[in-house]
Amino acid sequence: MTVPATNEGITPGVPEFVARHPTGAYAGLSPTTKLVVAFTEAAVAFLVRGWTGPIAVVLVVATTAIIARVGRRMVPYVLATLPLVASILLINTFLFPGATDVIARIGPLIPTWSGLEAALQATLRVVAFALSVAVFSLTTPTDDLLTDLERRGLGRRGEFVIAAAVRTIPRMLERAAEIVDAQRARGLDTEGPRWRRVRGILPVAGPMLTSALTEVEERTMALEARAFSAPGRRTVLRLLPDSAAQAAVRWMLLVGTFVVIIASLTGLVRVP
Amino acid sequence: MDWLSRQFSTRVIALMPVAIAINIVLGYTVQTVFKLPIYLDSIGTIFVGVLAGPIAGALTGILSNLIWQYAPGIGGGTIGPFAVVAGVIGLLAGLWGQLGVYRRRPAQGTSLWGPVAVAIVVILVLASRIYGNPVYDDPEYFVSWYSTAILIVAVVLSAAVAVAAYVRRDAAAAWVALAGALTGVVAALASAPISAYVFGGVTGGGTDVIVAALRQGGTDVLNAALGQGFFSDPIDKTITSFVVFVVLASLSSRLVARFPLGERLLGAESA
Amino acid sequence: MTLRLAGASYRYAGARSPALIGVDLVIEPGEVVGVVGANESGKSTLCLVAAGLAPASIGGELGGSVTLGGEETRSLRPHELAQRAGILFQDANTQLSGTARSVWEEVAFGPRNLALPVEEVVARVGRALAVLGIEALAPRDPQRLSGGQAQLVALASVLALRPALLVLDEPTSQLDPLGTRLVGDALAGLAAGTGTAILVVEHKTDLLERLAGRVLVVDGGRVVRSGLTAEVLEDPSLGHLGVEPPSRVALRRAVEEAGLRLDPGALAPAGSGHAS
Numbered sequence: 001m002t003v004p005a006t007n008e009g010i011t012p013g014v015p016e017f018v019a020r021h022p023t024g025a026y027a028g029l030s031p032t033t034k035l036v037v038a039f040t041e042a043a044v045a046f047l048v049r050g051w052t053g054p055i056a057v058v059l060v061v062a063t064t065a066i067i068a069r070v071g072r073r074m075v076p077y078v079l080a081t082l083p084l085v086a087s088i089l090l091i092n093t094f095l096f097p098g099a100t101d102v103i104a105r106i107g108p109l110i111p112t113w114s115g116l117e118a119a120l121q122a123t124l125r126v127v128a129f130a131l132s133v134a135v136f137s138l139t140t141p142t143d144d145l146l147t148d149l150e151r152r153g154l155g156r157r158g159e160f161v162i163a164a165a166v167r168t169i170p171r172m173l174e175r176a177a178e179i180v181d182a183q184r185a186r187g188l189d190t191e192g193p194r195w196r197r198v199r200g201i202l203p204v205a206g207p208m209l210t211s212a213l214t215e216v217e218e219r220t221m222a223l224e225a226r227a228f229s230a231p232g233r234r235t236v237l238r239l240l241p242d243s244a245a246q247a248a249v250r251w252m253l254l255v256g257t258f259v260v261i262i263a264s265l266t267g268l269v270r271v272p
Numbered sequence: 273m274d275w276l277s278r279q280f281s282t283r284v285i286a287l288m289p290v291a292i293a294i295n296i297v298l299g300y301t302v303q304t305v306f307k308l309p310i311y312l313d314s315i316g317t318i319f320v321g322v323l324a325g326p327i328a329g330a331l332t333g334i335l336s337n338l339i340w341q342y343a344p345g346i347g348g349g350t351i352g353p354f355a356v357v358a359g360v361i362g363l364l365a366g367l368w369g370q371l372g373v374y375r376r377r378p379a380q381g382t383s384l385w386g387p388v389a390v391a392i393v394v395i396l397v398l399a400s401r402i403y404g405n406p407v408y409d410d411p412e413y414f415v416s417w418y419s420t421a422i423l424i425v426a427v428v429l430s431a432a433v434a435v436a437a438y439v440r441r442d443a444a445a446a447w448v449a450l451a452g453a454l455t456g457v458v459a460a461l462a463s464a465p466i467s468a469y470v471f472g473g474v475t476g477g478g479t480d481v482i483v484a485a486l487r488q489g490g491t492d493v494l495n496a497a498l499g500q501g502f503f504s505d506p507i508d509k510t511i512t513s514f515v516v517f518v519v520l521a522s523l524s525s526r527l528v529a530r531f532p533l534g535e536r537l538l539g540a541e542s543a
Numbered sequence: 544m545t546l547r548l549a550g551a552s553y554r555y556a557g558a559r560s561p562a563l564i565g566v567d568l569v570i571e572p573g574e575v576v577g578v579v580g581a582n583e584s585g586k587s588t589l590c591l592v593a594a595g596l597a598p599a600s601i602g603g604e605l606g607g608s609v610t611l612g613g614e615e616t617r618s619l620r621p622h623e624l625a626q627r628a629g630i631l632f633q634d635a636n637t638q639l640s641g642t643a644r645s646v647w648e649e650v651a652f653g654p655r656n657l658a659l660p661v662e663e664v665v666a667r668v669g670r671a672l673a674v675l676g677i678e679a680l681a682p683r684d685p686q687r688l689s690g691g692q693a694q695l696v697a698l699a700s701v702l703a704l705r706p707a708l709l710v711l712d713e714p715t716s717q718l719d720p721l722g723t724r725l726v727g728d729a730l731a732g733l734a735a736g737t738g739t740a741i742l743v744v745e746h747k748t749d750l751l752e753r754l755a756g757r758v759l760v761v762d763g764g765r766v767v768r769s770g771l772t773a774e775v776l777e778d779p780s781l782g783h784l785g786v787e788p789p790s791r792v793a794l795r796r797a798v799e800e801a802g803l804r805l806d807p808g809a810l811a812p813a814g815s816g817h818a819s
Contacts, residue, residue, distance in 0.1 A: 085476075162335060165339055
């Protein structure tokens with residue numbers, strides 16, 4: 001269905017702070033569109049062998065990042081991949097099995113061209129993926145995505161599980177920090193030898209799990225008491241923007257990606 | 273279909289977000305606060321699998337990975353592609369739940385040490401299969417310290433099983449440890465191809481030294497990734513399974529009985 | 544809609560002995576009935592049985608008869624029960640859905656679940672917020688409210704389902720005095736204004752004196768005392784049953800123990816027609 005950019009007249013009476021959704025060149029697209037884009041970018045980056053796949057993804061991501069004006073905020077996402085990238089580059093350049101095209105011999109170290117190529121390709125894949133995740137996360141609030149997906153078939157239970165998980169994590173992180181502090185005051189060792197640190201896991205994990213599980217009982221009753229298990233689709237209060245053009249693009253992306261991946265994996269089409 | 277919808281009662285729907293959050297929070301805490309090379313990030317998945325069944329467990333694992341990867345403010349890293357592995361762990365946990373592996377079995381004497389002996393034998397057999405992997409048989413490629421390490425891990429694991437069974441006087445300790453070790457082996461088998469094919473065979477963590485050493489010894493990318501997995505996953509999943517077991521045993525039977533697989537956990541105790 | 548328990552007993556799933564035994568109780572529309580008793584005496588079980596969550600949501604075995612407006616609760620599904628009996632627990636945090644971005648959406652959670660038309664959802668949310676006087680909280684984040692405010696939001700989201708019976712299990716026990724007053728005022732207004740039947744478990748007997756016309760005392764799963772609020776709460780044997788007397792009763796006893804005499808009308812319950 002085509003949904004205009006504002007909700008006026010469609011869901012009357014719903015306050016503005018409930019019904020509003022993000023605007024902007026890229027961010028204003030349907031969340032499902034952005035999800036499909038992120039998914040196809042990830043699939044192409046990881047499953048299309050060679051240089052073409054990852055490079056294409058990096059170009060597309062860079063373009064969308066510029067349109068969405070999120071360029072600078074993507075930096076932390078890329079920086080987070082540094083340890084992995086370092087490991088990929090080092091281990092594959094110097095220790096690529098079966099490679100004989102040596103670059104140089106630096107003492108005991110023997111880097112090879114095949115290893116370097118594999119390392120750079122893998123690095124490109126990781127960076128392309130990280131960038132696609134960054135653009136998605138920075139332009140798509142979870143609530144909007146879940147509202148849209150629920151309407152499209154995810155259902156109230158799927159929406160609830162994901163939304164509740166995302167909102168619970170910050171509070172639970174605080175509680176974990178509190179438990180660790182309390183246990184440290186009782187002599188929990190988090191700095192000492194490894195086997196003592198392992199013993200420290202149970203005093204932290206145990207209370208967290210137990211309190212979380214006893215809460216589940218009350219949460220279950222609270223949900224049932226508010227008719228959560230009623231049949232049918234829930235009332236829609238927010239309609240996220242969409243258009244026939246976007247729907248067409250989504251289908252093309254999905255089908256196209258599927259074709260490209262099959263072609264690459266079976267070697268039907270060889271690209272560098 | 274009724275079996276499927278029973279797995280997703282309101283209670284299970286209320287449990288899953290909590291389990292997902294625990295996966296992510298404990299996974300993060302263990303790595304940053306304890307700085308241990310184990311993950312503990314499938315603990316919620318195993319919980320849901322044991323209490324609610326394989327599909328619920330699998331979904332918990334998959335969603336945990338996807339949320340940890342994509343949720344704004346939380347997301348990042350490269351855990352997303354391993355969602356399939358998390359799903360498999362949840363499936364297995366559901367299987368163990370159906371089989372009643374986590375049910376308490378207070379025992380003494382032979383009914384206690386019998387299962388322990390069985391568990392130890394299976395663990396050593398598994399270790400010897402890894403030890404004797406054909407790739408490592410070739411004397412030119414043999415990495416002796418790795419095989420020794422695997423053997424030591426197996427012995428330590430067996431000793432831990434025996435101690436746990438003795439301390440808790442509970443034969444279930446043996447079955448739980450076995451379930452954990454098996455889950456770890458399957459997890460390693462499932463994640464190695466992803467690591468090798470997508471991430472150049474490394475994880476970015478400290479255990480990459482194992483990958484480096486194995487490759488230095490001549491192993492190929494996939495087997496080096498597998499070797500790294502066999503080293504860390506069985507230990508991690510066994511510890512995780514134990515924590516789940518201890519916590520489940522401490523919950524009131526009133527709470528446990530209300531879950532789909534609750535009766536299998538309580539066994540003969542439920543009235 | 545009348546709540547009627549006749550010989551009601553209940554055993555939790557996985558438990559050996561019943562938690563509630565042979566309870567008879569009738570609550571008419573507009574009545575407020577209080578429940579007191581020691582911990583683990585069966586008060587919470589009584590709440591779950593009255594609201595129908597036991598056995599519909601938590602399993603277990605229900606004996607005797609529990610009817611709401613003539614219909615047996617055991618024959619109703621949880622979402623049908625939710626529209627007849629609302630329940631509020633101590634901990635506001637676990638009752639909020641945890642998925643709503645604003646108080647408005649939180650209160651809309653219940654009506655949305657019933658797939659009511661948008662206009663109906665909007666109307667019910669507006670009315671629930673207005674009845675409790677918390678319209679100003681509508682745009683706020685539910686996870687950033689004070690304890691008392693959160694309880695009121697939880698109460699509003701229950702009221703949005705328009706239940707004829709409201710069951711409250713120690714609604715103020717985690718609140719500070721300000722929060723307690725907020726909730727107490729809201730409940731008093733509710734009973735007087737809307738004809739909702741209310742069953743409220745409370746340790747704070749002062750609050751019950753103000754709200755409830757009748758009080759039950761629960762011990763060992765049975766109702767051991769039942770009657771008008773003032774009479775039941777003045778019973779000296781209540782201490783043995785783990786119930787603190789209201790402050791005016793405690794004050795009166797302390798004064799008398801000190802050997803002073805009081806006018807017969809002094810420290811009488813509010814609104815009883817005596818000079819105080």
